[in-house]
Amino acid sequence: MFLTIQKKTLLSFSTLLLLSLMMVFIAQLYIVKILCMIAIGVLMSKKIRVSKFVLLNFILILVYGVLGTGLGIIYQNPNPFQFLGVFFFWPIFWLFFISYFSTSPNLLERYLKVLFISHTVIVLFDLFYAVAAFNGIKLPNPFYGTETGFSIYENSTRMTFINLNTLTFSTPILFILFFSQYKFGINKIYQVINVILTIILLILSGRRSVMLMCVSVFIMPLLFSSCFSKEVRRTTGKVVLVLLVIVFIGAYYVENAYPGFWEGYYQVFLKAFDSSEEPIKFAQAKMFINAIFEKPFLGHGFGAIFFEPLPGRMIYSSYFELSYHQKLATTGIVGFTLIMFVFLSTLWYSFYLSKRNKDVTLVAFAVGLLFMLVADATNPVLCSFDLMWPLYLCLAKINSYQIN
Structure with missing residues (x-):
């Protein structure tokens, strides 16, 4: 009985660790990942x-x-x-x-927690790196294949961390879970903070694919609200509207403090067609x-x-x-x-x-x-x-x- 419990625990741990490493450390730590894969294969009775x-x-x-x-x-x-x-x-x-x-069935909720934590780690690290760059501090780049993680131009910025590819998938997941009020063991306050910080990072990244999510992730919950409960559907529009107002107020403040700030990011989109x-x-x-x-x-x-x-x-x-x-x-x-x-x-x-x-x-x-x-x-x-x-x-x- 004890061995069975230990086996299930190790199998669950290996699976969640593998998914977390794949999110945070893309193209790195392959030895650890392969060990996790071997453990999963062996323990699958x-x-x-x-x-x-x-x-x-x-x-x-x-x-x-x-x-x-x-x-x-x-x-x-x-x-x-x-x-x-x-x-x-x-x-x-x-x-x-x-x-x-x-x-x-119990693995899903655990995975969603791991996804939230891994996503948050990526967002916090990338924002910390960006803030350091704004203050003239050069931090070592821990990610493979990227020479300069964050570049600052006259009226825009550009982030080249490969972990932004992870956010392309994790951001819409966490936003939909937030708007649907799906319970997976993460406090709502932490989820709100995560939403706001993620939006800031997506904009600062200067990458079209992730910047585009700043708009579309607010639309997606409305398009797929049929999957939400009736109670949640009644409030989804209001929650989306409140967050959009907060975003626009923040954008207005930034534009007043730094005139021409948004023009640079607008030009990023136009370049795609030129x-x-x-x-x-x-x-x-x-x-x-x-x-x-x-x-x-x-x-x-x-x-x-x-x-x-x-x-x-x-x-x-x-x-x-x-x-x-x-x-x-x-x-x-x-x-x-x-x-x-x-x-x-x-x-x-x-x-x-x-x-x-x-x-x-x-x-x-x-x-x-x-x-x-x-x-x-x-x-x-x-x-x-x-x-x-x-x-x-x-x-x-x-x-x-x-x-x-």
Whole structure:
């Protein structure tokens, strides 16, 4: 009996620790993450239970991984195994996670607490780093792949921490849970503080995808309020309105104190549609369109090297910002259809089940996945081990309905 309890505790701890590390330390601490994965695999005593829908999507992910890798080998690309882990080996592990998550009802509330804490840690650290930069203090950058975490320009700022990709998923989840008054063991005052600090960080980040959430996260609760209780629906609009008033008052105060402050951030959005301001993405689009027409059906395979022409950086690489373009170029119409079916079918079925069962957590996960899919267009996020878990969380919730 004692060993059984210890086993369950260790399994739960390993799962929650893994998800927390994936949120906060993207592309870091892989040894610890792998140990957590091994522990989950070893401690999973029950037979893996997944529904036909989930199994189909996993098969399609594996086929996509084999297709891209196989083509890369055939065409002798420099790095044909570039995404084999993300789209072949890691999905096999996630089957264990989904089965465990689906059959452990108490794990969801614990995970939501971990998600809130991890999100808050990211927000507080990034804001602390920004405040230090505003005061001329240079702090060491603890995150891999980022030279300058926060830059200050004449009338705008720019944050390049990779952990902002995590907020793309966690922010809409926590906002929907807040507006729906869903109880998961976190005091409302802490949730309000988290909402305000998150909005400040998203604006200071200077990144379009996360800045856009400042507006859309207030709209999403209204769009999906049908999943809320009747009592909550009566007050949702008022709560949204009050928070918007607070935001506008704060914005008005900042504009008066620092004239022209918002103009700089407004220009950030306009640059997205100006080829002279964003030459790299326009150059990549042209490059990938040519590559797609060369091999439209099966593509060039994983690890293919493409040349980014003028007005871009004039470089050869296999990593680019335009994720969907690259998927089409590397795996063609066939591969692109496979992986997009996985993403969109999971998204649609999540919304369908959440509406049918009035499941606030599932609709929150689905909205988070939606934001990740939008961000993935110009910032590849759904192609790494640490950022694929939004997809698998939705599949885990779907699986819990279909096997129970």
